Amino acid sequence: MKAEIHDDMQSARPTDVDGAPQERMPIVIAGHVDHGKSTIIGRLLADTGSLPQGKLEQVRASCERNARPFEYAFLLDALKDEQSQGITIDSARVFFKSDRRHYIIIDAPGHIEFLKNMVTGAARAEAGLLVIDAQEGVQENSRRHGYMMSMLGIRQIAVLVNKMDLVAFDRRVFDDIVTEYSAFLQQIDIRPTYFVPVSGREGDNIAHAGSRMPWYEGSSVLQALDAFQAPHLPVGGAFRMAVQGVYKFTQHGDDRRIVAGTVQSGTVNVGDEVVFYPSGKKSHVQSVEAFSRPSQHQAMAGQATGFTLSEQIFVSRGEVVALASEPHPKVTSLIRTNLFWLGKDPLVKNRDYTLKLGTARVHMRLDQVHRVIDASDLSAHADAQHLNRHDVADCTLKLKRAIAFDLAEDIAATSRFVVVDGYEIRGGGIIREALQDQQAWVREKVLLRNYKWEPSIIAPEHRAEKYNQRSTLLLITGAQEADRKTVAKGLEARLFDDGRVVYFLGIGNVLYGVDADIERTFENRKEHLRRLGEIANLMLDAGVILVVTAAELTQEELQLIRTSVGSNRIEVVWVGENVTTDLAYDVLLSEHESIEEQVFRLKDHLQEAGIIYRPW
Amino acid sequence: MDHLDQLENTSVHILREAYANFKHLGMLWSIGKDSTVLLWLARKAFFGHVPFPLIHIDTSFKIPEMIEYRDRLVAEWHLNLIYGQNQVALDEKRTFPDGAVDRLTCCGLLKTEALKNTLSGAWPRYRFNHVKKTYELDTNTEPFTGVIVGARADEEGSRSKERYFSARTDQNEWEIADQPPEFWNQYKTEFAPGTHVRVHPLLDWTELNIWEYIEREQIPTVSLYYDQGEGTRYRSLGCWPCTHPVESSASNVGEIIVELRTGKFANIAERSGRAQDKDDGGGLESLRRDGYM
Structure with missing residues (x-):
């Protein structure tokens, strides 16, 4: 066996003499502070007899000189200092090799921002080691890290009960921890493959069995690692x-x-x-x-x-x-999730964040915190209003538009998302439940419409290229008394003169025709808007820039139209300083501007958004 | 799927994410084996095309074969190539080969400074005109907001701390201590005005993987990597005054792979032929924090 801490030397690169493809397994090691992660890594390296030559002796000698008791954890620091030239604030990786395969310990422990790096490492890991101090027992981070490993998708976990030498290798201590921690892990749906009683300091059950725990007949840490399987790619699941x-x-x-x-x-x-x-x-x-x-x-x-x-x-x-022949993903804008938060600032309600899932990117808000799971005992605080740093919670998120995903229990990969606050990823989570949002009734119709859609042989891009514009719905709204039509017609005329394919549609043109069969009552407003969305969808498919006016659109109504049309093809304009609804608009036109100025600004906006061409 | 397929798939995924998220995206091409593999992976990702400019920092001390090879591939593969350099330092002969400064200062001037100012558009950029077959001053001075780099984690200590997407401040600095988490194929694609993001699709590759992939894909590489009968070859390419050939009789890709797996280089670092790494203890780390690739 060969083990070595990673450095810039090619020697750190395990290579097989026969040149056969090498199996490499990235693993992560976690646990409460001072429970002995570094000691176990140091021991793993030392006991496989493959540290750089003389390194062990050198560190021992240095300890002796400084009248300091030697610890295996020092090995890690010594190696790190040497190769990274004094900078140990973020982690390097540790490489070692067993008879079975190569291991990479990613994001080795020991620095301030451990959780951020553990998450980064654990998400790439195929197996995890969780370390618990036999004397201190299960602590807050033992649970938190276990929980996060579960959320991050690590299914192969070995729990190491460390420092058995400090409890006189007492079987009862080990058994009690196994019982307590198993009960916890069961709640979060992890069944650890192994519980191993170890002594990092003395070396028992790390690479070799040792003789002081004859009552334990299971695997050593190294054997446990070797028994883990490389994960299978989910080729058999739904596409x-x-x-x-x-x-x-x-x-x-x-x-x-x-x-x-x-x-x-x-x-x-x-x-x-x-x-x-x-x-x-x-x-x-x-x-x-x-x-x-x-x-x-x-x-x-x-x-x-x-x-x-x-x-x-x-x-x-x-x-x-x-x-089409397989189970389809869920589509909604309201999701119930398990979420962990790493941001210094708490995750709060009434603030915009960005959620990224797969390649979808959407604005979101925290809608409801059902419970913050106290990692120290998995009990729940029911009335929390926000998430603090390192909290794990069950909460509902409201997305600005619907996205497609799967539930964590169905397809893990497409249930995972991250939350961006400002410019940084600050949290992550998995979707447990797709909740019905207010647009569900429209979406059902739209999904069927699109499925039954008869496509043209002209590709949409081809049409856009020919017309030299991106088909877009420009919604012009504002307070009841605001003049929306003059600017809408002015813009239509201006774009038409420029040679654009543009059409102005007043809502009255629809009310007495397409909507002739339904009364013009407030209760029917949603259906009126759905039909308007359907008309807009046709016009957009025809490649047109469609200008529509409607009074006092709300955010929910915009969501409804978006559900019909597709959100990246709508631009929203509010006319007048008097904003009477909760609508999130793209452009605000002042009543103090002349119509010419308003038209110019809208045209400028369309150019800025890449909908029409800017010739300079 | 073997390990090269896995590496390729991850790199291609990262390249496509970079392309989707950065309006002003460019890729550094040093002409060396790593960034040439990166170029090949870009052609994989975009089905034969490279839909963003390649940026080459020309120190003027590159080995001549490198520039010939660069211009040949630019023409053959229809690449959009931009180069930039520190013209002032070269004119004033403030370089190590001119005897005016030490190696690290020379790297700082001809590489780090040149890179910084080429990326920001502050200094002239020269773009290859495929019709005229010549380089001409580029009128576009827009700063790059996303820069794809061929750094590998195994090259040297500091690079093992990189994320796939890693932010750089407006001073090009890298804040190693406070990096955001990166998981589930979600990367840092949001960035403050004035800052940019370095993208590292090759982070998980090793030197051996690079050569295995070059062999599998038959990627053309500079002849300097192979022994031409004199018993020496370059293992790593850079400026001629600071990069020395190693003694090796490997004359083709297959022989290099054998040499790396079991031969004389199985235990010797790749950059051992780079003199600037040895000039001071923290050579590459301090260059890197400052914006060196």
């Missing part, structure tokens, strides 16, 4: 691929339009009927594309791939591709 982009690179006569992404689950074949969510649009896979590789007919979980479609539909980054 899921988050769209990273729809590429059309036209240089040198390339006319392929490729939907690109990494397959998160399942398998897709040429000819399969695929459905995109949240839009519900469908098409068929025409070809699987790749550069400098023999042509393929299939793409499966783990592969970064891309395919062309038989029917050209408008889809974009953020959608999830599924197969």
Whole structure:
């Protein structure tokens, strides 16, 4: 066996003499402070007899000189100091090798911001070691780290009950901890593969069995690690691929339009009927594309791939591709989640955050905290209003628009999200439940409409290129008394003169025609708006810039229209300083501006947003 | 799926995320094996295309074969190449080869400073014109907000602390102590005005992986990496005054792989031929915090 701390030396790179592909398993080690993580790593390295030559003796001698008792944890510091030239504030990685495979301990412990780095490391790990001090027993972070490992998706965990030498290798101490911690882990759905009583200081059951715990007949830490399995890619599950982009690179006569992404689950074949969510649009896979590789007919979980479609539909980054023949993902804007928070500032209500799941990116707010799970005993504080740093909670999040995802129990990869506050990732979570939002009744109709949609042979991008514009719905709203129509018609005239394909639609044009069968009452307003959304959807599909006026639109009503049309194709304008609803608008027009000024500003906004071309 | 497939898939995923999230994205191309593998991976990610400019920092002391190779691939692969350099320091001969400054200061001037000011657009950039087959002054001086770099975690201590997406301040500084968490293929794609993000698709690759991939994909590399019969070759490429060939008779990719796996270099660091790393204890770490790639 060969072990070595990672450094810039090629020697740290384990290589097999026979040159066969090497199995590498990234692992993470966690546990309460001072429960002995560093000692165990130091011991693992030392006891496999493969530290850099003379290193052990050197550290022992240095301890002797300074009249300090030697500890195996010092080995780690000594190695780190040496190779990273004095900077040990973030962690390096530790490499070692057993007869079975190579191990990489990612984000080794021992610094201030441990949790942030543990999360980073654990998310890449395939197995975890959780260390508990036999004397101190299960502590707050023993539970918190166990909980986070579970949320991060690590299913293979060995619990090391350390410092057995300090409790006279007493079996009862070990058994009590096993009982207590198992009960806790069971609540969060982890069944640890191993409980190992160890002494990092003395070396018992780290790499070798040792003779002081004859009552323990299980594996050593090293044997436990070797018994872990490399995780299987979920090729057999339902097909899921988050769209990273729809590429059309036209240089040198390339006319392929490729939907690109990494397959998160399942398998897709040429000819399969695929459905995109949240839009519900469908098409068929025409070809699987790749550069400098023999042509393929299939793409499966783990592969970064891309395919062309038989029917050209408008889809974009953020959608999830599924197969029509398999269970489809959930679509909603209201989700119940388990969430952990790492930000210095608490996660609070009434503040905008960004949620990122797969390639979807959406504004969100904290809607309700059902309970903050006290990691120290898994009891819940029911009336919390916010999450503090390092809290784990069960809470409902409200998204600005619906996204597609799966529940954690169905497909883990597509249930995981992060929360961005300002410019940084501050939290993460998994979705446990898809709740019905207010747009559910519209979405149901839209999903069916899109599924039944008869696509044109003209690709949406082709139409946009021809018209030299991106089809968009410009919603002009404002207080009852504000003049919306003059600016709307002024803008239509201006864009028309510029050669744009633009159309003004007053709401009255719809009320007495398309809506002739329903009364013009407040109760029917939602249905009126749904139909307006359907008309807008048709016009946008035709490539048009559609200008619509309506009085006093609320945020909820905008959500409804968005559900019909697709949110990245709507621009919202409020006319007048008197903002009478909760609508989040893109442009505010002042009543003190002349119509010419207002039209100019709207045109400028359309250019800024890339909807029409800016010639300079 | 073997280990090279896994590495390739992760890198391609990262490249596509970078492309989707940064309006002003560029990729550093040093002409060396790592950033050439990175270039190849970009062609994988974008199905034969490279939809962003490649940026080369020309110290003017690069080994001539490197520049010839660069310009050949630019033409063959239709690459959008930009180069920048520290013209003032070169004119004033404030360089190590001119005897005016030490190695580290020279790196600081010709690489770090040149990079900083080329990325920000403060200094002239030269872009290859594929019609005229020549470099001309680039009129676009927009700063890059996302920069793809071929750093590997195994190269040297400080690089093992990198994230895939790592923020740099407006002074190009790297705040190692306070890095955000990075998990579940979600990266730092939000950034404050004036700052930029370094993207590291090769973080998990080792020197051996690079050569295995070059062999598998048959990626063209500079001849300097191979022994031409004199018993020496370059293991790592840089400026000629500070990069020395190693004694090796490996004359092709296969022989280099054998040499790395079991041969004379299985226990010797790749950058051992780079003199500036040894000039002071914290050489590369301090260069890196300052914005060196």
